[in-house]
Amino acid sequence: MRNSTRSGVDPFIVMDVMEAARKAEEAGRHVIHMEVGQPGTGAPKGATEALAAAMEQGPLGYTVALGLPALRQRIARLYGDWYNVDLNPERVVITPGSSGGFLLTFTALFDSGDRVGIGAPGYPSYRQILKALGLVPVDLPTAPENRLQPVAADIQGMDLKGLMVASPANPTGTMLDRAAMGALIEAAHGQGASFISDEIYHGLEYEAKAVTALELTDECYVINSFSKYFSMTGWRVGWMVVPEDQVRVVERIAQNMFICAPHASQVAALAAMDCDDELQANLDVYRRNRALMLDGLPKAGFSNIAPPDGAFYVYADVSDLTDDSRAFAAEILEQAGVAVTPGLDFDPQRGHTTLRFSYARATDDIQEGLERLRLFMTRRGAVRERA
Numbered sequence: 075m076r077n078s079t080r081s082g083v084d085p086f087i088v089m090d091v092m093e094a095a096r097k098a099e100e101a102g103r104h105v106i107h108m109e110v111g112q113p114g115t116g117a118p119k120g121a122t123e124a125l126a127a128a129m130e131q132g133p134l135g136y137t138v139a140l141g142l143p144a145l146r147q148r149i150a151r152l153y154g155d156w157y158n159v160d161l162n163p164e165r166v167v168i169t170p171g172s173s174g175g176f177l178l179t180f181t182a183l184f185d186s187g188d189r190v191g192i193g194a195p196g197y198p199s200y201r202q203i204l205k206a207l208g209l210v211p212v213d214l215p216t217a218p219e220n221r222l223q224p225v226a227a228d229i230q231g232m233d234l235k236g237l238m239v240a241s242p243a244n245p246t247g248t249m250l251d252r253a254a255m256g257a258l259i260e261a262a263h264g265q266g267a268s269f270i271s272d273e274i275y276h277g278l279e280y281e282a283k284a285v286t287a288l289e290l291t292d293e294c295y296v297i298n299s300f301s302k303y304f305s306m307t308g309w310r311v312g313w314m315v316v317p318e319d320q321v322r323v324v325e326r327i328a329q330n331m332f333i334c335a336p337h338a339s340q341v342a343a344l345a346a347m348d349c350d351d352e353l354q355a356n357l358d359v360y361r362r363n364r365a366l367m368l369d370g371l372p373k374a375g376f377s378n379i380a381p382p383d384g385a386f387y388v389y390a391d392v393s394d395l396t397d398d399s400r401a402f403a404a405e406i407l408e409q410a411g412v413a414v415t416p417g418l419d420f421d422p423q424r425g426h427t428t429l430r431f432s433y434a435r436a437t438d439d440i441q442e443g444l445e446r447l448r449l450f451m452t453r454r455g456a457v458r459e460r461a
């Protein structure tokens with residue numbers, strides 16, 4: 075059967091790493107997982123209890139397309155608590171994960187062939203979803219001196235209809251401060267491009283608080299999710315905040331594309347928002363892990379890293395060690411028993427000399443992983459020196 079040209083999207087290379095790790099485990103090896111981009115913890119207890127109670131009470135049928143009103147209101151309240159932003163709950167749209175939010179956003183804002191700027195390195199699915207919708211992803215190669223984030227000058231003359239940023243970002247964990255975000259918004263609007271802010275890693279920040287685009291403008295789409303801070307990846311629930319005059323546009327698309335986000339997940343998500351103690355305890359684990367990584371990675375020989383302001387990743391430039399990150403990741407898995415992600419997923423041009431390390435798992439695993447990496451690199455160095 076013939077396929078559309080649009081369907082020719084690239085695979086997620088990290089999935090290949092996960093498969094290789096799975097095979098190694100099947101063969102009896104113990105693997106430390108630093109490749110996965112999700113919390114090792116499950117949904118907060120309060121969330122699962124609320125869902126259990128709701129299941130006793132009646133059928134969890136469709137909700138309205140924009141989502142449970144109580145959840146939209148609670149999310150609006152979060153913007154007051156986290157950023158001191160007074161948000162109209164009518165502007166909140168509940169989505170099937172932020173991935174569902176991307177589909178809604180790109181469909182609502184762009185026509186076939188429109189050019190949308192994305193930072194490189196960046197989350198791979200932006201590029202692939204844009205392609206699958208007949209849009210043109212425009213990679214904006216970022217610089218270490220800009221914390222591997224796009225800056226206003228990068229988009230001048232690019233003829234963009236949209237600009238997508240993420241702060242904290244995947245794979246780097248770096249953030250845009252208020253001035254940097256403001257300059258990007260101004261530059262995007264200056265060329266008539268819609269500004270989209272992926273804020274999925276908000277809440278997972280360690281030194282400065284992440285800035286939401288809503289602190290700076292109402293003329294933007296903000297995309298967020300319960301997957302990361304709220305530790306609910308598999309529940310497939312997230313949200314968007316859109317300008318008032320965009321709500322009906324998004325609602326019509328959501329009605330047709332998804333009907334609604336999973337009802338059960340919306341119930342659990344609402345309760346998760348009141349589980350601060352458990353969520354802060356998760357954050358404390360990431361904070362400890364991050365400190366271990368910042369100490370242990372350079373000791374192992376991975377010293378050229380992006381400043382990991384948030385999320386649970388460290389992105390390392392390994393150009394002094396390899397020009398084939400895929401082969402290097404395979405070697406690390408084989409020799410050290412540690413699964414890491416080659417940068418190619420995130421940056422098709424420069425990712426052959428970068429690796430992403432995730433520290434989302436338990437602290438014991440991180441400690442063990444760092445020790446294995448140190449021993450592996452020592453052996454590798456010794457072998458190299460002898461050769």
Ligand SMILES: Cc1ncc(COP(=O)(O)O)c(C=O)c1O
Pocket residue numbers: 111170171172173174197240243244272274298299300301307311312
């Ligand atoms: C930057 C970023 N955005 C979006 C997603 C997708 O998240 P979800 O669809 O689970 O909300 C991810 C997943 O890792 C991500 O890293």
